[in-house]
Amino acid sequence: MKVRDGVRQTMAWLHGWAGLLLGWVLYVMCLAGSLAVFRPEIGEWMRPETRDRAPAPHAIAAAVAWLQRHSDAPAWFLSAPGPRANTVEGVWFQGLSYTLRAFDPVTGMPALRQTRGGEFFYRLHFELQLPYPWGRMIASMAAMMMLVALITGVIAHRRIFRDFFTFRPGRGQRAWLDAHNALGVFALPFHIMITVTGLVTLASLVMPWGIRANYGENSAAMFQDLVPGAISRPPAGHPGKLAPIAPMIAQAERRFSGNVGLVSILNPRDAASLVIVYQADDRSIATSPEAISFDGVTGRVLADYREARPLVKTYDVVYGLHLARFAGPLLRWLYFMSGLMLAGGIATGLILWIVKRREKEPLTIGNRFAERLNIGMIAGAPLAFAVFFWANRLLPLGGADRAGAEVAWLYGSWAGALAAAFILRPRLGWPLLSGIGGIAWVTLAIVDLAIHKGATTVLLAGDAAMAVTGLFFLLVALRSARARGA
Amino acid sequence: MSRARRGWRYRGNVAGRTAAAIFGGYAVAALFAAASARLLPLPRAEAVLPGTMLAFFVMPGVVIWAFLARSVVRAWLGILLIATILAAAAILAGPPA
Numbered sequence: 001m002k003v004r005d006g007v008r009q010t011m012a013w014l015h016g017w018a019g020l021l022l023g024w025v026l027y028v029m030c031l032a033g034s035l036a037v038f039r040p041e042i043g044e045w046m047r048p049e050t051r052d053r054a055p056a057p058h059a060i061a062a063a064v065a066w067l068q069r070h071s072d073a074p075a076w077f078l079s080a081p082g083p084r085a086n087t088v089e090g091v092w093f094q095g096l097s098y099t100l101r102a103f104d105p106v107t108g109m110p111a112l113r114q115t116r117g118g119e120f121f122y123r124l125h126f127e128l129q130l131p132y133p134w135g136r137m138i139a140s141m142a143a144m145m146m147l148v149a150l151i152t153g154v155i156a157h158r159r160i161f162r163d164f165f166t167f168r169p170g171r172g173q174r175a176w177l178d179a180h181n182a183l184g185v186f187a188l189p190f191h192i193m194i195t196v197t198g199l200v201t202l203a204s205l206v207m208p209w210g211i212r213a214n215y216g217e218n219s220a221a222m223f224q225d226l227v228p229g230a231i232s233r234p235p236a237g238h239p240g241k242l243a244p245i246a247p248m249i250a251q252a253e254r255r256f257s258g259n260v261g262l263v264s265i266l267n268p269r270d271a272a273s274l275v276i277v278y279q280a281d282d283r284s285i286a287t288s289p290e291a292i293s294f295d296g297v298t299g300r301v302l303a304d305y306r307e308a309r310p311l312v313k314t315y316d317v318v319y320g321l322h323l324a325r326f327a328g329p330l331l332r333w334l335y336f337m338s339g340l341m342l343a344g345g346i347a348t349g350l351i352l353w354i355v356k357r358r359e360k361e362p363l364t365i366g367n368r369f370a371e372r373l374n375i376g377m378i379a380g381a382p383l384a385f386a387v388f389f390w391a392n393r394l395l396p397l398g399g400a401d402r403a404g405a406e407v408a409w410l411y412g413s414w415a416g417a418l419a420a421a422f423i424l425r426p427r428l429g430w431p432l433l434s435g436i437g438g439i440a441w442v443t444l445a446i447v448d449l450a451i452h453k454g455a456t457t458v459l460l461a462g463d464a465a466m467a468v469t470g471l472f473f474l475l476v477a478l479r480s481a482r483a484r485g486a
Numbered sequence: 487m488s489r490a491r492r493g494w495r496y497r498g499n500v501a502g503r504t505a506a507a508i509f510g511g512y513a514v515a516a517l518f519a520a521a522s523a524r525l526l527p528l529p530r531a532e533a534v535l536p537g538t539m540l541a542f543f544v545m546p547g548v549v550i551w552a553f554l555a556r557s558v559v560r561a562w563l564g565i566l567l568i569a570t571i572l573a574a575a576a577i578l579a580g581p582p583a
Contacts, residue, residue: 007554014553148546155550199542207541209516210523210534214582225531311532318539 012156018149019349020370022142024377025128027346029139031381033194034339035121037324037332040085041458043117046392047102048452050087050112054105056080056253056260057246062108063088064245064265073099074235074267080249080260081105082280089119096132100403114403115392126202129411133205139198140206146195149349153184173359176352183345190338191345197322200315226312229291229305230276232266240271243299252277252292255304261288271297281325286316329458347378372422375429380417382473383437387413389444389466427480435477441470502558510565511548515541517572524579533582 019026035042044051054062059081067076073092081088087102100119102111116123127135168174184191204211204219211222224232242265252260259280266274273296279288289312293303307313320326324335354371357363363371391409395402421429445467452459522537523530548565555561 010553011550014550144542144545147542148549151546152550196542200539203538203542207516207519207538210519210538210541213520213523213576214530214534216581222531222534225529309529309532311528311535315535315539 008156008158011152015149015152015156016353018145018152019346020353022138022145023346023350024373025138025142026146027343027350027377028381029125029128029142030339030343030346031385032121032125033198034336034343035385036118036125037327037335037339038462039118039122040082041118041462042121043089043102043115043119044086045448045459045462046115046117046389047087047111047113049397050102050104052104052106053081053086056082057249059088059103059105059108060249060260060263061244061246062105063090063103064108064242064268066103066108066110067092068242068268071099072269076265076268078263078265080263080280082259082261082282084282087111089117113392113397115406116403120388120407126198136202136205140202143195143199143202147192147199150184150188150192150195154188157181157185173352173355176348176355180345180348180352183341183348187338187341190335191342193321194339194342197318200318201322226315227289227291227305229289229293229303230264230278231274231293231303233272233274235267235270236272238271239269240273240297242268242273242275242296245275248275248294248299249277251301252279255292256280256290258283265296268296273297274302275299281320281323283326285320285326286313287320287323287325289316347374350374350378371426372429373418374421375426375433376414376418376421379430379433379437379473379476380414380421382469383417383433383440384410384414386437386440386444386466386470390440393444393447431477431481434473434480438470438473438475438477441466441473443470445470499558503552503555503561506558506561506565507549507552510552510562510569511545514548514565514569514572515545517569517576518544521572521576521579524576524582530582 060078063078064076067090071092073094075092077091079085079089086105088105088108090101090103091098093099100116101114102117103109104111123129126139128139129135130138168178199206204222208219211219215222220232224230245263245265249260249263256279259282260277261280262278264274264276264278266276275294275296277292277294279290281287288307290305290307291303292301294300295302307316324332327335350370351374354363354367354374357367388406388410391406395405395409399405417433420433424432445463448463448466449460452463519534519537519541522540523534526533526536548568551564552561555564
């Protein structure tokens with residue numbers, strides 16, 4: 001047994017370090033990812049003035065009419081409204097920077113309250129607010145560390161089943177360990193699934209060697225083979241007029257006998273413009289690469305493809321499992337809560353790292369830094385997210401880059417939280433930041449309920465989730481105020 | 487942490503294994519993806535997919551090996567052996583027609 005004990009010890013050591021080094025990044029990725037499950041719903045919550053609905057062909061055509069007057073970008077990407085999102089969300093590139101804008105589905109005007117909405121959390125989840133490709137690379141590295149931590153955590157675990165039913169509440173190391181184990185083990189299949197499928201979504205960037213082996217430098221050819229319905233062609237070089245787009249969308253809806261997802265309009269002012277309509281991802285687990293390409297000027301169908309290759313389908317299922325766009329309301333909440341459990345597992349692990357070392361001897365400089373970082377991230381990030389939603393409600397409508405100002409409030413408050421965590425003693429920092437965060441979330445829910453108009457069950461559920469989050473952090477604040485710090 | 491663990495010998499050992507885990511792990515995973523893309527008797531797009539997805543399980547496997555091997559040298563030798571086999575397979579198979 002001696003050798004096996006050695007293995008377990010090594011695995012526990014590796015588990016600790018793999019979890020620690022990018023643990024704070026992973027924690028934020030998990031929070032943002034969990035929120036991104038509700039990307040359309042968050043967008044709707046954050047645009048209370050824009051609650052009208054319109055059929056996709058009308059909504060897309062209206063947004064395109066606005067873009068034709070206001071954008072010279074070489075490509076417009078528009079997400080069609082559907083059962084969950086009411087607005088058209090547009091992205092277009094100007095050089096390397098991109099513009100995001102939500103459009104009213106009826107008028108085609110930019111939504112009155114400009115906000116990144118749920119898209120902010122979606123991007124933060126894998127781009128970490130860093131320029132391409134660095135954010136995605138760091139996110140992939142963090143995910144790989146997560147996978148190593150999950151596997152080594154399982155191996156290090158002697159009695160995974162028995163430990164799951166062990167909880168020794170109290171204030172010491174044991175309680176943190178039991179909580180860490182429970183959060184990790186309860187949703188373990190989810191944790192492994194979401195980590196691996198997350199890596200797969202970024203594979204073409206971080207694991208391109210299979211593509212390189214078979215396609216050389218021409219990775220665009222791989223995409224072409226994977227999604228034959230989306231064609232590409234160079235611009236003609238002389239101007240052309242885009243045909244009415246509503247009939248193309250309607251035709252795609254009939255062909256898919258379902259909802260339309262993304263609509264790409266390439267070289268919209270050129271004689272060789274293309275309109276590519278993708279199927280929505282809401283009907284099967286697999287993301288749908290089925291797409292129809294229309295000639296932009298004539299509206300004629302250039303390509304239409306039905307996917308039947310088993311391996312491509314498998315890949316689409318793996319991809320779709322991560323995006324969770326197939327999930328109905330119940331499963332969506334399960335994704336959300338499992339994601340939060342993973343965030344909780346990471347947070348308890350990071351706290352455990354400190355608690356364990358502090359019980360033995362005074363903390364080293366490095367561990368004291370980690371202790372402060374724990375406070376600024378674990379309590380600070382949720383606080384900053386609440387500030388983002390508050391900024392959404394309080395910032396005046398209109399004005400230059402209102403959506404960016406919301407984001408600036410988020411990062412400003414986060415920086416403030418981090419500063420407080422490093423200035424104040426931990427036994428003050430924990431209850432203070434958790435308390436402010438808790439109050440921010442609870443009041444957010446109360447104020448929204450008080451002034452809401454046209455609230456749906458979905459929006460009310462969002463308010464309830466905010467209230468619960470707030471109460472949770474208030475509880476953390478109370479407990480950490482009474483305990484000798486965590 | 488025993489005192490023996492704080493010496494330079496211990497640090498060198500951990501550094502050597504960490505390098506093997508990160509660089510060796512990524513190299514083996516990358517070569518696995520490349521070799522399987524070329525070896526699988528499938529159309530070239532489909533042949534890329536299984537190896538690319540499974541490579542994300544190969545890397546943690548190598549990472550764990552790097553820390554479980556009896557010595558740093560053995561950890562590296564194991565990684566070099568597998569990397570060489572995979573690289574040879576990918577090169578011999580050649581790009582798909």
